[in-house]
Amino acid sequence: MVYYRTAESGYAEIHAATRTVTSLSAFIALLHDTAHIPEWMDSVREVTVLAEPGQRSDLVHTLFRAPWPVSDRDMVTLSRYWQPTPCSLVLEISDRHQDLPEQKGHVRMFDVHTRWSLESLEDGITKIDYTAYANPSGNLPHWLANRATLQTTFRTLLALREELSSGRYRAQRVEGISPCPATSSPP
Numbered sequence: 051m052v053y054y055r056t057a058e059s060g061y062a063e064i065h066a067a068t069r070t071v072t073s074l075s076a077f078i079a080l081l082h083d084t085a086h087i088p089e090w091m092d093s094v095r096e097v098t099v100l101a102e103p104g105q106r107s108d109l110v111h112t113l114f115r116a117p118w119p120v121s122d123r124d125m126v127t128l129s130r131y132w133q134p135t136p137c138s139l140v141l142e143i144s145d146r147h148q149d150l151p152e153q154k155g156h157v158r159m160f161d162v163h164t165r166w167s168l169e170s171l172e173d174g175i176t177k178i179d180y181t182a183y184a185n186p187s188g189n190l191p192h193w194l195a196n197r198a199t200l201q202t203t204f205r206t207l208l209a210l211r212e213e214l215s216s217g218r219y220r221a222q223r224v225e226g227i228s229p230c231p232a233t234s235s236p237p
Contacts, residue, residue, distance in 0.1 A: 052204045059161075060192040062199045063183040068207050072176045072214035073229065074139040074168055078131060079222035080213055081141070084110075090209035092202045095122070100150065106131050106226060110143075111150055114159075116198075121188060124156040127164075137230035141166040145184075157188040170230035176214075180207070 054062040081087070084097040091097075093114050101109040107130035114123040126149050131141040143164035152158045164182040171177055182203070186195045213219075 052200060052207065054196070054200060056192075056196070057183055059185060061183070061185060062196040064181065064199060064203050066180040066203055066207055068178050068211055069171070069175050070178065070211040070214045071174050073174070073220065074133070074137075074170060074176065075224045075227040075229065076214060076219040076222060077139065077166075077168055077176070077178075078141075078224045078227055079219040080210075081129075082224070083219075090206070090213045092205040092209065093198075100126070103128070104130065109146060109149060113153075113156065120190065120194075121157045122155060123159050123186060123188075124153055125159040125162050125184065126150045127162050133228060136228045137170040139166075139168040139227070141168075157186070159184050159187050161185040178210075 051068070052064065052066040054064050057063045084099060087097045088094045093116070095113040095115050097113075098111045099108045100111050103109060107128060110127050110129055112125050112127070114125075116122050126146045127143045128146045129141060129143045131139060133139050141164075143162065143166075145160055145162040147158050147160040147162075162184040164184075165180070167179040169177045180203075186199075
């Protein structure tokens with residue numbers, strides 16, 4: 051499910067939810083595999099980790115493809131995650147556009163705020179909630195930006211579920227992410 055509301059800026063603020071067979075550790079392992087992100091995250095061309103300011107945080111530069119005649123976009127964000135409980139995980143992504151000079155051929159997005167909340171349920175199922183907002187910058191009509199945001203979010207969530215359900219990351223363990231003791235292992 052993907053929902054949105056219009057923020058004061060006129061751009062969409064997204065809320066999406068899904069459930070899939072995965073673990074909290076597998077989710078983080080998937081995101082750490084930056085070379086593979088363009089294969090499942092819609093419109094992403096490249097993801098580069100610029101710095102690792104902490105054990106559970108990364109400064110990230112993301113390049114996005116945009117359809118003609120819209121200019122390609124990029125963003126610089128700080129990602130940090132933690133486990134409020136052994137059966138939950140939160141990943142927050144915040145704007146750090148000032149940490150990297152603007153790139154030629156890309157319009158820098160700013161005011162980026164994203165939150166992933168995961169909760170392990172029974173039988174290896176994980177509930178994933180996603181909220182996001184970003185100002186796409188440039189001379190982009192709100193209706194066009196909002197339509198693209200909704201389509202991109204929907205396609206990304208479908209591909210995310212497929213990636214996590216495939217088992218590619220199932221056996222991977224991320225240091226510092228404890229397994230949920232109340233759930234059984236995914237099949």
